[in-house]
Amino acid sequence: MERDTLLGLYSDMWLIRAFEQALEREFEQGNVPGMLHTGLGQEATQAALASHLKATDCFFPDHRCHGINALAQQRHRGNGERIMAELFGKATGVCSGKGGSLHSADPAAGNFGDNAVEGSYMATVLGVALASQLRGQPNVACAIIGDGTVGRGEFHESLNMAAIWNLPVLYACVNNGYAISMPVGQGHASADIIDLAKGYGFACDQVDGNDIVAAHTKVGAAIEHIRQGNGPYFLEFKTWRWQGIFAGEFRPEAEVKYWREDHDPILMANEVLQSMGVDIAKLNATEQSQRNMIEEWIAFAKESPSPDLAKATANVYVSWEVAPK
Amino acid sequence: MSDSTTLADPAKPAKKPRKTSFTKALNDALDIGMERFPEMFLIGEDIGEMGGDFAVTKNLWAKYGAARVRDTPLSEAAIIGTCVGAAMVGMRPVAEIMFADFLGECYDQIVNNAAKVHYMFDGQFTAPLVIRTACGGGFGGGPHHSQSVEGWFLNVPGIVIVAPSNPADAKGLLLASIESDDPVLFLEHKALYRTRGDVAEGYYTTPLGKAAIAREGTDITVVATMRMVPMALAAADELEAEGISVEVIDLRTIRPYDAETILESVAKTGRAVVANEAPKIGGLGAELSARIHEECFYDLKAPVGRVDGLDTPIPFSVPLEHEILPDQTNIVSAIRVTIEAGR
Ligand SMILES: Cc1ncc(C[n+]2csc(CCOP(=O)(O)OP(=O)(O)O)c2C)c(N)n1
Ligand SMILES: [Mg+2]
Numbered sequence: 001m002e003r004d005t006l007l008g009l010y011s012d013m014w015l016i017r018a019f020e021q022a023l024e025r026e027f028e029q030g031n032v033p034g035m036l037h038t039g040l041g042q043e044a045t046q047a048a049l050a051s052h053l054k055a056t057d058c059f060f061p062d063h064r065c066h067g068i069n070a071l072a073q074q075r076h077r078g079n080g081e082r083i084m085a086e087l088f089g090k091a092t093g094v095c096s097g098k099g100g101s102l103h104s105a106d107p108a109a110g111n112f113g114d115n116a117v118e119g120s121y122m123a124t125v126l127g128v129a130l131a132s133q134l135r136g137q138p139n140v141a142c143a144i145i146g147d148g149t150v151g152r153g154e155f156h157e158s159l160n161m162a163a164i165w166n167l168p169v170l171y172a173c174v175n176n177g178y179a180i181s182m183p184v185g186q187g188h189a190s191a192d193i194i195d196l197a198k199g200y201g202f203a204c205d206q207v208d209g210n211d212i213v214a215a216h217t218k219v220g221a222a223i224e225h226i227r228q229g230n231g232p233y234f235l236e237f238k239t240w241r242w243q244g245i246f247a248g249e250f251r252p253e254a255e256v257k258y259w260r261e262d263h264d265p266i267l268m269a270n271e272v273l274q275s276m277g278v279d280i281a282k283l284n285a286t287e288q289s290q291r292n293m294i295e296e297w298i299a300f301a302k303e304s305p306s307p308d309l310a311k312a313t314a315n316v317y318v319s320w321e322v323a324p325k
Numbered sequence: 326m327s328d329s330t331t332l333a334d335p336a337k338p339a340k341k342p343r344k345t346s347f348t349k350a351l352n353d354a355l356d357i358g359m360e361r362f363p364e365m366f367l368i369g370e371d372i373g374e375m376g377g378d379f380a381v382t383k384n385l386w387a388k389y390g391a392a393r394v395r396d397t398p399l400s401e402a403a404i405i406g407t408c409v410g411a412a413m414v415g416m417r418p419v420a421e422i423m424f425a426d427f428l429g430e431c432y433d434q435i436v437n438n439a440a441k442v443h444y445m446f447d448g449q450f451t452a453p454l455v456i457r458t459a460c461g462g463g464f465g466g467g468p469h470h471s472q473s474v475e476g477w478f479l480n481v482p483g484i485v486i487v488a489p490s491n492p493a494d495a496k497g498l499l500l501a502s503i504e505s506d507d508p509v510l511f512l513e514h515k516a517l518y519r520t521r522g523d524v525a526e527g528y529y530t531t532p533l534g535k536a537a538i539a540r541e542g543t544d545i546t547v548v549a550t551m552r553m554v555p556m557a558l559a560a561a562d563e564l565e566a567e568g569i570s571v572e573v574i575d576l577r578t579i580r581p582y583d584a585e586t587i588l589e590s591v592a593k594t595g596r597a598v599v600a601n602e603a604p605k606i607g608g609l610g611a612e613l614s615a616r617i618h619e620e621c622f623y624d625l626k627a628p629v630g631r632v633d634g635l636d637t638p639i640p641f642s643v644p645l646e647h648e649i650l651p652d653q654t655n656i657v658s659a660i661r662v663t664i665e666a667g668r
Contacts, residue, residue, distance in 0.1 A: 058414075082607060096447040105446040113411065117437050123406020130407055131414045134366070134392060141410070148425050157403035164398075231663035315448040316482050320534065320581050 001213050002274050009051060010269050010283070014290040015074070018065030021217060022294045023066065023087060031302065032099055033089055039064040040242035041210075042174060043056045044265035047071065048215035049142065049172055050224045053110055056298045058128045060121035061104075061114050062174065064241065067143070068109055069104050076109040079299040090304035100302035111194040119149025122158040122171075128233075129167035142170040148179025150193050159234070163200040166231035171233065172223055174209065176241045181250060197234040209237030210265040213272065231322070239265075253307050341395040342493075342523035350492035351381045351457075352498065353527075356498035357528050359389050362417050365503060368395040368404055369421030378423050379459055380519055393470070401430035408454040409438045409508075417503060418454045425460035425474040425512065432477070439508040440483030452508040461514040461552060461602055461635075464648050467641040470480065473603035473634065475550070475579050479612060485533060486579035488512040490554035491523040494577060497531025501556040505533060514602075536583035538590070542572035545660055548587055548613055550576045551634045553600040553632070553651065562655040571662060579609060584616060591621045596667055598630040598659045602651060605633035617621055629666030630659040 016127070018174055020038040028062050039046055046068040052057055055076040061069055066083065074080030086093025086104045094106045104195050105113030115121045129141040133183050133300045145190075148154065151156060162169045169250065176178070185191030204224055207218040215237065223235040224262055240259035244250055259265075313322040327618040347354070356367050370490060376383035382441045382609040386394040397404050408418035422428055426509040427509075428435070435456065442450040447472055462471035485507050489495040495513070537555060540561055545638055549557040554575045561571035572590055576582055599613040614629040 004361065012421070023548055050630055095449070096445045099445045103445045105449060107413075107449055113442070115438060117433055120406070120438060121410075123402045123434055124410040124413070125406075126403055127407040127410020127412065128414075129410070131416050134364075134416070154402050154406070157400040158406070160398065161400060161403045161407070161432075241476050298529045309449070317485070317581070318443060318451055320507075322482070 001271070003267060003278065005216075006213065006269065006273060007141055007278065007286070009216060009220040010266070010273060011286050011290060012047040012050060013069055013212065013266050013269065015071060015294070016046055018287070018291045018294040019067055019070050019084070019297075022283075022298050023084075024297060031085070032087055033249060035090055036101060037063040038241075038243050039067045039264070041259060042176065042239045042241060044065060044212040044215050044269070045172075045209040046235040047237050048212060048219045049144065051216060052076070053140070053142060054221050055108060055110050056111050056137075057142065057300040058112050059110055060112050060125055062144050062146055063114060063116065064174070065114065065119065066104075067138065071111040073084050073106060075104060079220075081300040082106075082218055084297040085301040085304050086259040088301040088304070089306065090301055091307040092300070092304040096311050105229045109210050117232060119152045119154060122149065122152070122154040125169055126158055126161055126167060129162065129169045130165065133165070138227045140168050140170050140171055140223055144174060145170045146179065147173065147175040147177070147184045147193055148182065148187070150188055150196060152162045153180070159197060159200040159232070162232040163202050170226055171234045173236045175236050178208060178251070182244050183266050191243065192236070194234065202232045202234065203230070203302050204236075206236045206238065209239030210263050210268060212265055212269045216292045227295065262306045326455050330600065331581070333523055339503075340526035343527050344521050345492050345521065345524035346519060347492045347495050347519050347553065348379060348381055348518045350496040352383055352385070353524070354503070355382060355385060356388070358419070358500060358503040359385065360530070361391065362503065364530050365417040366393045366395060367419050367421070368397060368407060368410070368501055370399060370423050372396060372421050377421055379515070381457070381512075381513070382421065383505070390485060390597055401427055401614045402434055404433035405439065405456065406432035407436055408456070409442065409452055412452045412454040412508070413442060413450045419503060420454065420488040422456060422458040424470050425458040428458060428474055428477065435478070435484065435508070435510070436481050440481050442608045443507075444483055444627045451506045453506045455502045455511050456524060457511045457513060460512045461516055462639050462646060463552070465643055465646065466515075466639070466640060468638045471639040471646070473601070475512065475601070476603050479609060483508070484580065485509045485511065487533060487577070488514075488551045488579050489577060490517065490549070490551050490575050492520065492524045494531050494537070494575070496524055497537045498533065499527050500528065501530040502503065502618045503531050504530065512551065513664065516552050516603040520555070531577070534578045534581055534583055536577055536586040537575045538572065538586065539575040540571065540573040541568040542594065544570045544594055545663060546572045546574060546587070546594045547598045547660065548574045548576055549600040550579060553601065553602060553656070556602055556635065557594045557656055559653050560660060564569055564660060569660065572662060582586065585622075586618050587613065591617055592624045595624050595626040595662050597625075597636040598632060598656065600651065600656055600659070600662055602634050604636045605631065606636055627663050630663040632656050632659045
């Protein structure tokens with residue numbers, strides 16, 4: 001990989017990590033309402049996806065996708081702070097604060113929004129892909145799905161329908177080993193989700209989701225395959241989330257150490273970049289500049305007003321008004 | 326029979342009425358819709374060459390091709406998911422869910438997705454899709470092919486529930502549903518498919534959210550839906566001989582419903598009966614009765630009467646099914662009781 005490409009991805013990963021860490025801090029201080037699921041530890045997977053998806057493509061993010069949402073928003077719209085403001089429930093958020101952490105969308109950034117009924121958009125993605133196919137557009141529709149959602153019937157309905165209709169769908173399966181507390185090998189017939197996908201007969205692959213170079217390359221190949229009209233693609237990212245369960249850490253100590261210290265996507269990329277001759281000071285400056293930008297976004301979110309109360313009853317229907325209290 | 330407001334289309338004026346079946350009226354609406362909207366497509370099980378379980382999509386596959394009339398496997402969630410996704414990018418999908426009883430299979434897509442994308446993303450998406458489905462009992466379909474499902478969706482903001490009672494409205498309401506930018510659940514009562522009535526040829530729409538006064542009267546208002554409408558009209562004929570004048574309102578859109586027409590009528594008659602086929606608890610009858618009591622209390626001469634299905638699943642055996650489904654006799658007696666109570 002070119003040094004500059006990797007530097008760009010390194011910077012993207014820092015945007016995600018800085019975003020999530022600042023958000024966690026604000027959440028703990030009680031400034032962010034609701035629930036919080038972070039993408040910490042999964043930065044390489046998200047940065048790799050974001051780097052290949054165009055604004056004219058579509059992605060359905062999952063509950064750990066603040067980072068990719070912010071990256072896409074910043075890249076395609078130049079206002080990543082609106083993702084932050086959405087998480088604070090503010091008027092300046094991408095959905096005027098009506099969606100929050102689990103439902104931040106901006107179609108102009110290719111972001112079609114999470115559905116917090118985990119994995120439901122495995123069905124929805126088919127329609128976006130079908131529209132591209134019927135209209136003859138070379139767009140990719142991507143569903144970012146956790147290993148847990150593979151238990152849903154929609155997984156099988158979706159892969160089957162995408163296969164029979166040769167739809168331009170990218171299934172980006174983020175296998176981080178657990179669904180809340182359920183280990184992937186205990187919840188599914190195979191700990192390798194690719195084994196379940198293979199039966200549908202379309203292209204499938206796996207990648208180390210913490211290795212940004214490998215992930216970036218494989219996402220690129222998958223998207224190219226789809227754009228060329230070759231139908232759906234299933235790509236499984238093997239990764240790990242820093243966040244345990246609500247009660248805290250439940251995973252074996254050695255596993256935690258491996259993923260957090262020995263297989264951290266940012267540290268790994270940092271080493272590669274240094275081996276390419278990039279100065280450590282430059283890498284530190286990249287981190288710092290992303291952290292600074294995120295602090296500006298936090299300030300923007302905090303200073304933004306709450307939504308006008310009329311928003312509570314707005315947009316229930318297109319053709320009917322709902323009366324306020 | 327209905328006062329379906331017909332919006333004239335200068336390009337294709339509606340021609341004079343012809344006796345047409347409910348099924349054919351729906352088929353015409355789909356055909357006209359497919360012609361008018363190049364980005365409309367049909368999707369469902371066996372709707373292609375076979376023309377659908379109830380022949381509503383007959384001949385459309387031959388006319389519009391397999392890309393726009395799409396046969397699917399038994400994947401109700403994927404069918405509705407496909408509709409939502411396509412609608413989010415501006416297409417106009419019309420799904421057929423073979424029996425309304427199967428809507429549980431795609432309930433999440435309807436309730437959490439179709440009904441909410443416009444709201445939760447604050448207007449950035451719309452979901453202009455239609456879900457047609459065959460509902461209702463009275464033909465020995467048993468517990469999983471006979472249910473009235475409006476109550477399952479009545480409590481869901483964002484969804485439109487349309488329920489025609491006659492062929493002319495079936496056509497006009499379906500075309501209006503296709504044109505609607507809101508997601509529509511379009512209920513087709515199976516017992517109505519073979520009924521016939523005057524249907525204008527060509528394009529017209531019947532407005533959503535507007536009830537029709539199917540028969541004018543002065544002593545009591547009956548608000549009915551789908552198959553209960555012809556039953557209520559027959560009950561009105563029966564009672565006319567006894568000097569009771571019944572006004573029958575065909576609700577046509579169940580959500581959001583036309584409170585104005587109902588309340589005006591009850592203010593005039595002072596008595597009301599609400600009739601629908603679904604189980605009694607928590608259903609449409611409960612909502613309408615509560616609303617009438619709330620807003621017309623001082624006009625009422627008697628409590629609102631209710632005609633519903635019994636609170637049971639639907640049994641297979643024909644006499645048992647008759648026992649639990651409401652009919653003309655139940656409407657007649659509910660009217661009598663309400664009239665007596667108010668004397
Ligand atoms: C349909 C559904 N079932 C259950 C939940 C509750 N829930 C939220 S996250 C989650 C686990 C998801 O696991 P996975 O897809 O592996 O994502 P991860 O959190 O590991 O990234 C569950 C069960 C939900 N939101 N939706
Ligand atoms: Mg997981």
